[in-house]
Structures are given as structure tokens and as C-alpha cells.
Amino acid sequence: MKVAVNNHDEAHWALIAQSLEECAPSLQLKLLDCLHSYSQIFDSSEQIADPALNQQLQLVREEYRNGLWQPRVEQINQTITEHHAQIVPITSSEYPQQLQQIAKPPPLLYIRGNRNCLYLPQLAIVGSRRMTRGGEMTAHAWAKNLADSGFTITSGLAMGIDACAHRGALAAQQGTTVAVMATGIDCIYPSRHSQLAQQIIDKGGALITEFAPETAPRPAHFPQRNRIISGLSLGVLVVEAAIKSGSLITAKYALEQNREVFSIPGSINNPQSKGCHQLIKQGACLVESTAEIVAEIAGPLASYGEKYKELCALSTDNTQSPSAPPVALTDEESQLLEMLGFDPILVDQLNTPWPMEKLSQLLVSLELKEVIINEQGYFQRAR
Numbered sequence: 001m002k003v004a005v006n007n008h009d010e011a012h013w014a015l016i017a018q019s020l021e022e023c024a025p026s027l028q029l030k031l032l033d034c035l036h037s038y039s040q041i042f043d044s045s046e047q048i049a050d051p052a053l054n055q056q057l058q059l060v061r062e063e064y065r066n067g068l069w070q071p072r073v074e075q076i077n078q079t080i081t082e083h084h085a086q087i088v089p090i091t092s093s094e095y096p097q098q099l100q101q102i103a104k105p106p107p108l109l110y111i112r113g114n115r116n117c118l119y120l121p122q123l124a125i126v127g128s129r130r131m132t133r134g135g136e137m138t139a140h141a142w143a144k145n146l147a148d149s150g151f152t153i154t155s156g157l158a159m160g161i162d163a164c165a166h167r168g169a170l171a172a173q174q175g176t177t178v179a180v181m182a183t184g185i186d187c188i189y190p191s192r193h194s195q196l197a198q199q200i201i202d203k204g205g206a207l208i209t210e211f212a213p214e215t216a217p218r219p220a221h222f223p224q225r226n227r228i229i230s231g232l233s234l235g236v237l238v239v240e241a242a243i244k245s246g247s248l249i250t251a252k253y254a255l256e257q258n259r260e261v262f263s264i265p266g267s268i269n270n271p272q273s274k275g276c277h278q279l280i281k282q283g284a285c286l287v288e289s290t291a292e293i294v295a296e297i298a299g300p301l302a303s304y305g306e307k308y309k310e311l312c313a314l315s316t317d318n319t320q321s322p323s324a325p326p327v328a329l330t331d332e333e334s335q336l337l338e339m340l341g342f343d344p345i346l347v348d349q350l351n352t353p354w355p356m357e358k359l360s361q362l363l364v365s366l367e368l369k370e371v372i373i374n375e376q377g378y379f380q381r382a383r
């Protein structure tokens with residue numbers, strides 16, 4: 001697709017296209033393949049050789065001429081101004097190249113924050129909304145490690161693993177993160193993540209969506225949003241996912257887009273690991289450290305220039321799965337820790353020499369020292 005000459009004018013014409021009932025996103029892409037810019041769709045009399053497509057073009061131009069789109073476009077422009085957002089059409093030189101390569105790229109992006117982070121190498125981290133404590137720790141630590149190495153972390157601003165990935169990136173010294181939304185740019189969902197969204201912007205990251213302002217969350221929008229998460233990224237890391245998790249949809253899009261898919265294995269007894277195991281059976285790359293991820297994407301990473309070739313060596317040295325500093329344990333705590341494995345177990349299943357009251361005290365102490373995890377009465381080692 002050729003790049004339009006005037007990005008500002010293209011944004012105006014693209015916004016009009018979004019406001020026309022006759023001009024669905026799929027039709028926009030077909031028209032742009034022929035006419036190469038939104039201005040040519042509306043501000044010219046050029047025709048298309050294909051009769052059926054040319055007839056659709058005339059209907060679009062007729063709807064444009066009746067002017068009923070003007071109040072909607074004015075309203076959108078006002079909302080964009082109020083929220084300090086930007087519009088980037090697919091015909092603009094500012095449109096992310098990675099995203100432009102996918103099968104059905106969004107014709108128009110609404111962006112809040114620093115759009116320059118969209119041009120940096122991105123890794124998507126996704127997973128279950130109903131994460132375990134272990135999944136939470138892993139998502140946060142791996143996102144921080146990868147962000148410390150120079151990657152922008154991309155996710156969906158959802159509850160669970162998504163939010164942990166964003167927060168892990170923000171915890172890195174120079175970390176940036178991109179949140180891909182399934183709502184309008186003015187509607188943060190879930191609303192409890194409004195502060196997180198602002199933190200992402202404040203630290204040089206961005207919020208991005210293809211949906212017009214005032215678009216509320218709808219079930220169909222979330223799978224649609226997932227193709228953008230994978231499309232922006234060099235690879236997708238699935239931390240925890242149940243069999244029917246939306247994260248598997250993101251992984252499916254990643255494979256279709258020729259992106260790498262990485263999966264962290266977990267306990268065979270953890271329902272939130274079964275989706276990860278299924279991905280591994282289907283060919284996803286099993287990873288145990290962030291260095292393995294960087295090694296797999298070294299080829300695509302080189303396309304970002306000399307600066308990012310250094311990431312391979314840097315990540316190998318500094319982004320292994322984090323090892324915890326030594327924790328002072330009593331003899332009894334050490335003995336109990338030896339009895340616990342990485343699979344969740346009920347207290348009643350532990351064969352210990354202590355009465356229940358004493359055992360409960362030791363478990364609480366180990367939990368406070370963050371060496372074990374308590375998931376609804378099931379205990380396991382944290383590391």
C-alpha cells in the first residue's frame with residue numbers, strides 16, 4: 001500500500017470513512033488496495049476496474065456527499081482532543097509496520113500516549129484472568145526482565161496476567177508497555193484499571209484501539225482486539241491459560257501472522273496450565289527463561305537495526321528466570337519446605353510431625369517469607 005502524502009488530511013478522510021455505514025473496514029482495505037489513499041476515495045473521481053467494487057465505491061461517495069457523517073466526525077474529533085489522543089490511518093507513514101503486515105489490519109488506530117513506542121520491538125504477554133499466585137509472579141518478573149532489556153511489553157489491559165505484564169514492564173527502570181483496548185479510546189475497561197492506564201501513558205507507553213470513541217466493551221470486540229496484540233509483536237508469550245482462554249485466540253492469531261508463540265509450562269494439576277500445555281503439544285516453544293525467547297526472535301529483531309542486535313547478548317546475561325535471594329528459615333520451616341513441591345497440595349495431605357495449630361503457624365510464616373504460595377487452601381513452593 002502506498003503512503004499518503006499528507007498524513008493530517010489522510011486522518012481526516014479516514015475518520016469520515018469510519019463514520020459511513022456503507023464503508024465497513026473490510027471494504028476500506030479493498031478500496032485502498034486500488035486507490036492507495038483515503039483522499040482518492042473521497043476527493044477524486046477515479047474509478048476502479050472491478051465493476052462490483054466500483055459500484056460499492058460509488059455508494060460510499062454518495063453517502064459522503066449527503067453529509068450526514070459530519071456531526072459524528074465532529075463529536076469524535078472533540079473526544080480525541082479532550083483525551084489528547086491521535087488518529088493514525090493505515091495509509092500514514094506513522095502506522096506501525098508490524099501491524100500493517102497482518103491479514104486484516106485495522107484501517108484506523110486511535111492512540112493515547114507516546115506512539116513512538118509502537119515502532120520499537122514488542123513482545124506480547126497474555127494469559128488467564130483467573131491467574132494463580134505463581135502465574136502472577138511469573139508474568140510480573142518476566143515482563144520486567146524483558147522491559148529492562150529494551151523490549152516494549154504489549155498486552156490487553158485485562159484483569160489477571162495482562163495487568164501483571166503491564167505492571168512488570170512499568171517496574172523496569174526504562175520500561176514501556178502498550179495496552180491494546182477492546183473499547184473506545186475514552187473508555188477504560190475494566191474501570192478499575194484507569195490508574196494503570198494513566199501510569200502506562202505517564203511512563204512513555206501508549207493505549208491503542210481500533211474502535212471509535214464511546215464504544216463500550218462487547219464480547220465480540222475482545223477476540224478482534226487480540227489480533228492487534230499479536231500483530232504489533234514479534235512474539236506472544238502465554239503465561240497461564242485454561243483450555244478455553246482468550247489467550248489461545250491470541251496465540252492462534254500469532255501463528256497465522258507468522259509470529260513466534262511461547263508457552264510456560266505448569267503443573268498438570270493446575271487448570272490454568274492446560275491451555276499452555278495444549279499450545280506446546282501444537283508446536284509452541286516451551287520456555288523456561290526470557291533468554292530463550294530472545295534467542296528465538298533474534299532474526300526478526302535484527303530488522304530493527306544495530307541497536308537491537310545487542311539485546312540478544314544482554315538478555316542472555318540479565319534476563320534469566322529470577323532467582324530469589326536467600327531467606328532465613330528456622331529448622332522446622334526448612335523441614336516443612338522440603339515436604340512441599342511445586343504441585344498444589346492440601347494441608348490434610350501433608351504427613352508432618354506437628355499438630356495442626358503448629359503446622360498452620362509454619363505455613364503462614366513461610367507464606368509471609370514468600371517461599372510458598374497459598375491458593376485457596378492449596379500450598380506449593382513459590383520457587
